[in-house]
Amino acid sequence: MTRNAFVMLLALGLLAVMFSGSLRGQSVPDTVDGHVAAAKALAANEQTALITLCNPPAAPGPARANLPARGAQPPAPPDRSRWAAEPVKVFDNLYYVGEKEYSAWAVTTSAGIIIIDAIYDYSVADQVAGGLKKLGLDPANIKYVVISHAHRDHAGGAWYLQERYGAHVLMSADDWDLLGRTGGAWPKAKRDMTVIDGQQLTLGDTTLRFYSTPGHTPGTISTLVPVKDRGTPHVAALWGGTGFNFTITPEKPAAYWYDAYIKSAEHFRDAAAKAGADIFLSNHPSWDGSVAKMAALAKRGPSDPHPYVIGAPSLQRYLTIAAECARAGRLR
Ligand SMILES: [Zn+2]
Structure with a gap:
């Protein structure tokens, strides 16, 4: 090896260390x-809203709606015009069947449908079952319903899919x-x-x-989903719980939840x-x-690229942004 080549290699090595260090x-x-x-x-x-996790906490995040009012009468469901959304085919085998503000995803397979998150108890029939029908799919083929976490905006509709279609509902033990x-x-x-952790569902x-x-939440789960775009395979990473709206107790203060969140973001990354x-x-x-x-x-x-395919390096940055904002939150 010439001296120049050696210096070049050394510089590349240093750059790699610096890059991985900062990442x-x-x-x-x-x-x-x-x-x-x-x-x-x-x-x-990057075009990512995850950077808003770095804002000092002031306004509640989008996932507040489930906070239980124990013993209180539930408020009447909001008017349909506030949540109804059209279903969308996003990939060859992945469909959006959620509301305006809450997502439900349908993965189609050769042996039936897997739903990831079931939105609200009052919107599941219209959006998930009705959305599948609008897309030419049969909700009777729903075999599994994966719930990312037990908040009402994601778990509320699970009972309906379980009772109406006999679908199996999957959640972590902590969130059950x-x-x-x-x-x-x-x-x-x-x-x-x-x-x-690490479980597969085929x-x-x-x-x-x-x-x-x-x-x-204590048992949030995140999911890797193989998808195809016009026949080309990709892998989608579905981050199961984003906001820092932790349930804080004397035993489990904010730092406990931030530490868990940081570890989780790095684990999933x-x-x-x-x-x-x-x-x-x-x-x-x-x-x-x-929306965009x-x-x-x-x-x-x-010949246009698929707008959801951001590339592996971008996805790595997204999850690092979430972890860094959690580190900032922990120190606040
Ligand atoms: Zn939530």
Whole structure:
């Protein structure tokens, strides 16, 4: 090896160390400003709402609606005009059947349908079952319903799919427990299948993989979903719980939840990297940019890129932004 080649290799090695260091937060000053700056630098060229996690907490996040009013009469469901949305085919085998502000995803396989998140008890029939019908799919083929976490805006509709179609409902043990402790007069799914970290669910030709990502709730799960775009395979990473609206108790203060969240974001980021995931999905359209992406999808030409396919490096940055904003939150 010539001396120049050696110097070049050394420089490349150093660059790689610096890059991985900054990506993993090791060279970031451990201060609120340091972590916010690191997140902002990663978000500079990204269209991601995740950077708003770095804002100081003031306004409640989008996932507040489930906070139980124990013993209180539930308020009447909001008017349909406030939540009804059209279903959308997003990939060859992935469909959006959610509301305006809450996502439900349908994965079609050679042996039936898997629903990821079941939105509200009052909207599930119209949006999930009705949405599938509008798309030419049969809700009677729903075999599994994966619930990312036990908040009402994601778990509320599970009972309906369980009772009406005999679908199996999957949730982590911790969030089945959380559901059992949750008040409010909305119907709850009967305890069914339990998901653990690294577990797979195969239905026909499709295998989903689940990761335990506590933080948003004690047992939030995130999912890797294989999808196809005009026949080309991709992997979508569905982050199961995004907001920092933790349930804080003397035993489990805010720092406990932030630490769990940081670990989870890094755990899922590493799993996504290994799987080559290149799509970010959420269970709120506001977090994954679905409104703009669906509009772009509707106008997509034959040679246009798919608006949801952001690429593996971007997805890695997204989850690092979430972790860095959680680090800032922990220090506030
Ligand atoms: Zn939630």
